[in-house]
Amino acid sequence: MYMKTGAGMYLNYFLLGMVNIILISNMTSLTTQWSTDSAGISYIIAAIGIGKLLTYALLGRLSDKFGRKPLVIFGALGLAIFLAGIPLSPSYQVAFALALVAGVANSALDAGTYPGLVEIFPKSIGSASVMVKAFMAAGTGLLPILILFIANQNMFYGYAFFIPAALYFLNFLFLFTVTFPNHRTVQTSEGAQDAGSTKFLSEPNFKKEGFALVVIGFTSTGLFTVAQIWLPSFGQQVLGMTEVNSIKLLSYYSAGMILSVLTLAVLLKKFLRPVTVLVIYPIITFISILIILTVRLPEIVSVASFFVGFSTAGIFQLAIATITELFWRKKGTVTGILATAGGLASVVMPLVTGLMSKTGNISIIFIFDAILSVIGLVCALFVFYRYRKLINGRIGKAFKKRAG
Template sequence: MEMINEDHNIHITSKKRLSLALFINYFVHGMVLVILMQNMLSLAHSWSTSIAVVSYVISGIGIGRLIAYPITGILSDRLNRKTFVLIGMILYIIFLSAMPFASNIVFAYILAILAGVGNSALDAGTYTTLVEINNGSGKSTVLIKAFMSAGDFILPLLVFFLDSRHLWFGISFMLPAIILILNLVNILSIKFPDIQQINDGMEMISSSISKVKKIFATIGLLVYGYTSMALMLIFTQWITLYGLKVLHLSAITSHFLLSLYSIGSITGVLVISFILKQKSCEELLVVILNLTALLALVVINLATTPLVVEAASLVFGFSAAGGVMQTGLTIFMKLFPKHRGAITGIFYFFGSIASLTVPLVTGFLSTKGIGLAFNFSILISLISSVFVILVMMIMKSNKE
């Protein structure tokens, strides 16, 4: 009996250590998401070019994701999760270590593409692992969003600190690189779960769903991969201008709306993670949160006082950016337990398409009016809600 308890404790300890190591990667990932934008002036000066060119280099990350997501997802199922976590970390380390020393745009763009590939490799190895060590539950994948939010909150403060003291901007790249190097050493000694063993236990859920229902559920979840990302992008890009130009709020109030969105996002992560820890109810939760996000957007559109807009922005952050996208991915993995890596890749591939197309569409709409650009989110949210309700009905009919 003592031997069994000892083995169980070792398993629990290893699981917690692995989870923490994966979360640390996404703390750095949160920094990587904003590091080029936060250092645009310094990079432009270093390359003797304009901010517009730096913005062009940033697009390389999106290109890298689009190229790599389908490939890394499929290969992570055939090889192993740990390999792709390590690949993602190594590519991020190369990106962070080399970018401050990049002397020309071509080299910088190649590094940005490598970062996009690293992002896809990290996702393919991490989301799948967290679901597998929690017996199919998505409670841990939601926490990824919390660590990302912490990273993209701290990085701008670090950049400001370095700039205010006239220190080298490259330190903001070196510090996250050092964190990753230390975590790489840590992860090398951690054992990842056996993929096949976990899949055997989950296959019954997938096999009980008819082929036709599975096709419709797949279409719904692919659409959701696009719409869930599109909603966050539209809100973060346009809410400040919408507050200023359409709602005629003060500058400080308009900027505060984005802060409230972030607070709502972090709160949502904690609440959703707690709920999923108590009960596996991903399908119902995603529907409720999508309908809540839709309601929040309608309230913002109809609001006549700043307080109402602020409250709705907080609610929208909670419901649309509190880990609901990650929860949708968990539902998708339930359908194809033997292909979790491939599913992660294709799900975020559609999210990457949103990151490329949404700025183009909303940019065009903004020429007709800022209100039109922002309220495009209501249409996206409506489409998102319809498709997640479809998915919930399919999954619910299967359980009955």
């Protein structure tokens, strides 16, 4: 019934995968256009995070109050404006303002899409959420190919922005024609189903597992933000790769993401819970970053980049799937809170790593990334422990009820 709606939402994130790396991938052209440097571009990226950070909590509440559709539609339009405007921006200040618009639009997409997917696919919450990352990864992988094609044809670099902008605008029009689930009806149905009882033996505690998931929202966003921004620079400055070849590291990174989320989409339905993946993936990330730092060969770093992409893919989405399962009565609100943490990482990571880059030692940035993976792992272990306790309690309670 809602397949067209789901397709429209996933297309938004396919294009968002391009948005996430489009500034970095066109750094040379943009630094010339705005008379700035690589740190200046990282601050523009941080402005996107500021836009998210300032609006996530509010838009999460608006999603619960007014529904998912208005926010998803607004997000598509806002990102179309950002993409169309960046190549035409006459100054750094205008570009900064457009980046703020992009952040608000991104926030609107998240606040409307994740709860909306939970309501469209209630029996496959983990798979539906992680498929968002699959579409983002596909967009991230396609953009370098598009940029190389445009460069080889000696075309204006702005076409790499205009093409996804046009697709966003067409999807904006399409989303007006589709139907979204009535979020109020869904919440009422869930409430009736659990009347007189709770979904768990005891109520989940937002100050405990909720807070840990919010931290994971921060670290997971930080991990892929740092990798997307600085992998090409690491390739050029440490490995001596050309600019074109260094951008290919993002393609390997994206290939890892795509394989990961496609695998998860299958495994989460039958074999894995999201909380299990939250524990396993930071371990793989940590090992991969250590390899990047210690084995400085382009071929090895390319493989390690693949595994960084593989292990950072879908963590943010799985954290949202877990937090909306635990705190299901306020899906939009808790999504907004967790996404606020992600927005904070989107602001902090470009700023902090931009300052680190001024030392001339890019390796420091990846040491910092490794520390983030360890923090995420510690929080994931705590969530895993708490989740198992709550779920086992629920299963035991249900068993006793049947036996009685």
